Amino acid sequence: MQSNSKSAMDGGFARLRRHLHFLYHSRARPARLFQTCVVTIDLLIIAFFIATPMIRDASAFLWYDYAIAIVLAVDLTCRGLAETDLKRWLRQPTVIVDIFILITLLFPAYLANLGFLRILRLWSLSRSGFLWRPLSKRQLARWQQPVQAVLNLVTFLFVATGFIYTFFFRFSPGFAGYIDALYFTVATVTTTGFGDITLPGPWGKLTAIVTMICGISLFVRLAQSIVRPNKVYFPCPRCALQMHDPDAVHCKACGEILAIPDDGNS
Incomplete structure (x- = not known):
């Protein structure tokens, strides 16, 4: 009797995992919703x-x-159950970032100074496959890389703004401090350099240097994504290379056979 109950529980758990896999990975209409x-x-x-x-x-x-x-913990749990290879999934950078964000949410009093890193959730979201499925139609697919480059730039802007606000403008009154941090970040990234707001001391200068270098790199990446030939987001099941040519049959990194859906099947 006990073995039958255990088998029923195992069967129910397996059905739950299959259903979650369908919801998170299928292209069917209910899953898309x-x-x-x-x-x-x-x-x-x-x-x-x-x-x-x-x-x-x-x-x-x-x-x-x-x-x-709670919402993020439920989402991470469901995404983990939907995966066929849990260990490989846990090693993905996006999952590691999401777990770190969850820790900062659970212990806000102790990790308050790291709260600005929560905005990396935008980067994590931009790396998720189903975010781009609405763009999989032929006329929209070419926008995936430019949009992703824009999201990377926006993520960096808000991460840098959060860092600068936390360590340089934290004690400015109300909303004004955050606006000053955002204004300084944008002026620095665009190399405008008005000079009306500056960061004090050597650490302030180093922060400005890093912000300029990273910002220029992201702007270059955005320009490349517009000019270079289009690629599609399709993680290789063996080496996890993310981007491939739309007509690729084999992964150029490891040679794994790919099954990239064409536009007619989207």
């Missing part, structure tokens, strides 16, 4: 992360923080 809801929730969470420095002193902030931690 689910994935759209996940992306929408992610965007709302990212908006909260961007606004965090300005609302951190609100009385309900910790409740919002822990509520988002």
